[in-house]
Amino acid sequence: MNIFSIIFLVVSFGSMIGAFILEGGSPTMLAAGSAAIIVFGGTIGSVGLGTSPKKLKNIPAMLKIIFTAKEKDLVEIVNYFKQLSFKTRKEGLLSIEAEITDELDPFMKKGLQLVVDGVDPQMVKTILEFELESTYDRHKENAAIFESAGGFAPTMGVIGTVMGLVQVLSNLADPSVLGEKIAVAFIATLYGVGSANLIFLPLGARLKDLNNEETKEKQLIIEAVLLMQEGANPNILAEKLKGFLDKKQIKRFDEINNEGIQ
Template sequence: MDIMTILSILFAFVCIVVGFVIEGGKPIALLQPTAALIVIGGTIGAIGISFPLTTLKKFPKVLSIAFRKKESDLKEHILYFKEISIKTRRDGLLSLESELTNDLDPFIKRGLQMVVDGIDPASVKNILNTKLEQLSARHEDYSEMFTSAGGYAPTMGIVGTITSLVIILSDLSDVAKMGEKIAVAFIATLYGLGTANLFWIPIANKLKEINKKEIAEKEMIIEAVLLIQEGVNPNTLVSKLVSYLTENEAEDLEENHRGIGL
């Protein structure tokens, strides 16, 4: 679980409530079930109209990904591919068949399987790149759900405010309480802007960042598979793959694995 994401969301909402209280507001005034129903229900309904069922069914799983902490596997992949490179140079490409276990990363397994099957490098590259493009397109569709929700939520907030104002202005018998009622009506706008900018859009941005890292990982895997198929020196393979790491990751890899060939 990515605690930082959860704490950041809570911190943002708490700051709004605390600021409201400091200005003299009462926290209970922020609790308006009807406003929440209009904003959240309207936003979800708009998303349901905008995207196909196949994408919508992934909503819970995609949301959980944003709150899941996943460490980068790039360094581990580099060490793994160096071992594979040493093995294939010693025993031949067919020796990779013993590596194709069920617990192996599916993308790596797909690439190595094609190498074992003797598919030419150009075809291996094209097939894996096509798989990568399809993966990226699916991820973009998922993150777009949250981006769209961030656009719909403020509008739903305005809808909620307008509906409340219509009710208020239709009965002007109690002018003394009108100011209080109008203030409450704007809670819907607050809900819309708050959920958009503190939840929907940040989650969309988080998913986009996760997608970027996964794409970089898959690109490194493609290059590694092709280098193994080419039969390059293991240390040369490592030197090329290290370019996918950040400076800190590269230094850490070198410090913890002296003699790896960096």
């Protein structure tokens, strides 16, 4: 479980509700069943109308990824390929076959299998890059579902507010309850804008961020596989792959390898 996602979600809602309470409001004042039905029901309906059923079925899997995804350890991958490069230079490319197990990352496994099968380097690059592009586009489309919901929700909120005000204006006989009814009407706008900016758009942004991380990881793997296939010196291979790392990751990589030398 990605605890940070849960923490920031709680902080978002907690800040809004906490500030409302500090201003003298009560959490029960924010509860409006009719507004929730209009906003969330309308948003779900609009998203469902504009999205294929096949993609909608992936939403539970997307949410699982958002709240359980682990940070990509690029340092470990660079170090893995450096050690594997030492092995192939000593025992040949066919020695990689022993490394191809079910525990290995599927994309990495595919790249190594292509090398073992003796596929031409240019074809290896083409195959892996095509899979990378396909994965990137698919994940981008998944993120667009939440971004779409983030666009519909505020509009549904406005619709809910207008519907509420229509009821208010059609019944002005009792001025004493007008304030309460108007407040309830505006809850729909709150739900729409709040859900868009606290739930839907952040979820879409998180998926895009995870997609970018995965893309970077796969680009590193492609480069590593090709360098290893051409028989690059392990140290040269590592130096080139370090270009995918940030300063902290490079420092950590150097520390790990310096410990191995001592």
